[in-house]
Amino acid sequence: MAFSFVNAFLSIVKTFAAYYILVLIYRLVFHPLARFPGPTPAALSSWYEFYFNVVKRGRFLWEIEKMHEEYGPIVRINPNELHINDPEFYDELYGSATRKRDKYAGWMMSGTDGSSFSTVDHDHHRLRRSALNPFFSKKAVVALEPMIQEKVDKLCQRFSSVLNTGEIIRADAAFVALTMDVISRYCFASDDDNLSEPDFKVAWKETLRGAFESGALRRQFPWMLSLMKMLPQALVLKINPSFKLMFDWKASVEARIKPILDRTQPARESQDASHRSIFYELRDSSLPPQEKTLERLSDEGQIFVGAGTETTATTLSKVTFYLLTNKQVLDTLRAELRTVMPNPASPISVTQLEQLLYLSAVIAEALRLSISVSTRLPRIATEETLTYKEWTIPPGTPVSESQYFVLMNKDIFPSPSTFNPGRWLNADGTYNHELEKYLVNFGRGTRQCVGMNLANAELFLTTARLFRRFEMELYETTISDIDMAHDFFSPVPRLDSKGVRVKVLGEVKE
């Protein structure tokens, strides 16, 4: 009996080995992507990417960079995907309302299938997105401004409260608290007031980071998510405790949306306010019932909380670091701010601030260096055959670009690692609008960031009000605390960084 069991086992192993060898031969010789350039190990197996993204933790981006250096602007980065490094091809790849692009299901492993962000099909995405667009128009964000101002007031109070105390503020965590409170209030009409937490609830930053990082693991084992959903949570956590972060995130959003759908929320706090809260409006919208379930809206909510916080907060951390290490830039900025804010605490609106060219240049440059969404963003052209230079791309192939390669392109942005707001201004002092085409942080095409106007409002108001009012210096913070060392979807600096820390020295005199 034992003997036949061993034989059976060996036969299974041999069959699998033979099958796998055939798969490898197919990928290398007969696959539609076989003629595309790239390293053989990447063409053979997705374990190549797994090694760099999971074992080495978010390092595949730099492997892709090396591939482009060796093989040119189009490379096969794994058995099924192509990556292009060409800023001029960006708009073509990301399509438009009429040039349809699906997302790549094999890439969308965020566990939020119901969100607009994770919606694979172009047309289905249009339906979901059309329900969200009105909340993020310029007009809607202007209506939201009093609430954003209130949150920036609170941020300033926290900075003011440590004056003369010697206490250090963890600015990166403060910015996550700010953006988290803003988006939560807008989505759910309530927030956790993270800005009042002594440590700005820095654990949230870790939660988001952990959830983003685990995406690479889920992409390698796509069955993992379905299995996780079937098993009791306690068991999943025993097997892999790192999923706790994702569960916490999901649970916290569900806990906010359920009472809205059940209509058990005590009062619609923002009912009479100038703005509408997103999830109340989605509940009452004309979306079909299957688009209004707790599960689908929780997925949407999870993405709002994730996408609307770390991205903007990272840019504010960059602003802080670069202004505090470039006195001349800070002085020039303050001189410009004085023209619209005669006193450090003068009231100011986003519309007024957006007229300031130097402030606009500082924010554009901080955004550029933020590489906000560092991961590649694959798309599939569904109704046309994409061609790139002499290459005809086989229909159905996921093709991506990465904003990192555009934002750090030395032909477009000479000395790309240098913080130089001046590059956004022409010699005659006007704004260099030609460069804006390459500021791709918010993405392009129909999937472009829905929260762009909100993010800009947060960036302009926070930068102006904080730096017009406070004299600050960095505390034990170096470039390695903000420079991307890992790509976990969003950029992450060295893992033992203690964040961007500042000392508030005083209030600006005039």
Ligand code: HEM
């Ligand atoms: C500096 C700040 C921000 C940057 C750089 C940024 C960047 C991006 C990018 C690149 C995408 C497209 C991802 C893709 O192609 O798959 C995106 C999508 C999205 N962003 Fe932002 N984002 C920022 C702030 C925000 C804010 C404040 C919100 C809050 C509402 C937000 C909500 C979203 C949502 C919901 C999506 C998915 C949109 C869709 O697929 O239709 N983002 N963002």
